Amino acid sequence: MSISMQFPDGSVRGFNEGVTAMDVAKSISEGLARNVLAARVNGKVVDLSRPLSHDASIEFLKFDDADGKSTFWHSTAHLMAEAIEAMFPGVKFWVGPPVDNGFYYDIDLGDRKLTEEDLGKLEKRMTELARQKNVYERKEISKADAIQYFTDKNDEYKLDLLQNLADGEITLYSQGNFTDLCRGPHIPHTGFIKAIKLTNIAGAYWKGDEKNKMLTRVYGVSFPSQKELDEYVALLEEAKKRDHRKLGKELSIYTMDDDVGPGLIMWLPNGTIIIEELEKLAKETEEDAGYHRVVTPHIAKESMYVTSGHLPYYKDSMYPPMQLDGETYYLRSMNCPHHHKVFAALPKSYRDLPYRIAEYGTVYRYEQSGELFGLMRVRCLHMNDAHIYCTRDQFETEFRAVNDMYLKYFKIFGVDKYVMRLSLHSPDKLGIKYVDEPELWKETEEMVRQVLINSNIPYIEVQDEAAFYGPKIDVQIYSVIGREFTLATNQVDFAQGSRFKLSYTTADNSTDTPLIIHRAPLGTHERFIGFLLEHYAGRLPLWLSPVQVKVLPISDKVHDYAEAVEVAMRKAGIRCQLDDRQEKIGRKIRDAELQKIPVMLVLGEKEAVDGMLSLRRHGVEGSESVKTEDLIAALRQEIDNRL
């Protein structure tokens, strides 16, 4: 019997039935056969050793393919397990999948401990095993036999996995002395794995549940060549240079102190300038969009959070209450209840809607200590918060306007690497994590989905990420070390309006409850500035730079001229500093460059005589001669347009 294989370029060739994908690869070229890791047959990734019995489309996967990489890393996880089992006989394995940047394996080490020194030994052992070119062998096994096999091994973890597998779909993979329950696929043999780095050891709860036992998770990454590993390591080091925690210190943006407390940011003068620029942008934007600005206190009585419904859901992440005058007060962890009270302060009619109120609100959240992370996850934060109270008919327009506001901001900051996430509830957690209104959930989720579809915004849908009061759109970003955060959020709230008995008079003189939109396009100052530092690698645009211009006189013979230039800059509202230290010009330039000052003005006797400036831009070698008033006009324009 002959079967036909269709290749990605559309060409079709015939092969004998039972031919393996590897045979097909060999028939194309030896070079391909040497580098190919797995095959995609009719869209499904399979081992190269699998016999093919039907007509199919076939594609060969190398390391540069995402699925090829995953297969490679998955196979490396098995190799690591083999090395760990050799080092610690009797350990038990849970799962060892590939992840975005490598792989991990969760292991129950019993009462033994794995140290960082062991990682080096493991890498060595893995390299030795890899050189043996051990073949990854696939074996189909009945469920009964599999249960017998793992019962004999006393392996409760694999037995647990087997519970959810049906007879006939169970396979074992073996390489060298290691056998694992695994659906595959795998690379042909361990010899492909040329460079290995075990990156860290971490704890991970079994099945991700904190009530369960904590297993030891070992992370690693591997490559088909040492060169690729070296490049990867260099990339990581590059990324570390733009870590906001490092830049925040180098550029004197913020500080923290043990005496103040964990997760509590103190903004230094430089950071405060960034904050003020961001708030200026937000105020302008919100004013244009018809928002009113309000100011509300940082604390409130317990009763308000009972009304809002926050308390049962968020008590654990609020700072403990304080007792005052026989009342219980909480530091707020959200602004919305205060804003609802602002809405309720005066009677509203449909003519007042949409009613939009904004505040850079300070909130306090008692985040778990292990979760704190630089500026990205803190305990005192300043939200670019606003609430929009509107009718059902106005909802789509308002919600879209908020989305447009995001996009406007993102354009200003050149933000393009983000994922829009439609965050939905999880029906099995109604009444636990989400208000128990199944119909309203369905309705509002569809409403939000339609807004996204109608505005042609690419997005993903994820369950169990909604707020307790409604679905939302979150803008997900990644820190340089790869951690995911919600930068901005746009949320529907169908619950709090009625809880607070908010109402407005309709056109036919009845009353109705407004729908509420919670939104924070600029997220919080903390997270947003952390993000911006990494996004710009510390090279903030002129309008955000704490110091925009540095005047660098060559000697103090031109001090008067330098001072005059500085004064002129400051008069034009440009943040300018004079470096009048008795240092050589090279030194002054170096220091200004390291501080990432956008504009440097070198002034010597020549400039003083001509009344000119020697302009040098950060990161740009060489200089040009300009007139003070021309430069001021140009900088002013750049700043005013936030370029």
Add this chain to the structure above:
RNA sequence: GCCACUUUAGCUCAGCUGGUAGAGCAACUGAUUUGUAAUCAGUAGGUCGUUGGUUCGAUUCCGACAAGUGGCUCCA
């Protein structure tokens, strides 16, 4: 909160197996008046995160606590 690691001068870091610490940069002082990424010399700086214990003696070994870091859980 859980697992692991880390904590030495303002910053970045060195300090083998226990005998109370060192460098570079920054700071300060003096000299130098300088042309596009580090001028030279000198001075000063630390009860080695805190706190118990072991020891004749602890920065070093052990415990507790705190903070930070990598994950897990969580994330309004």
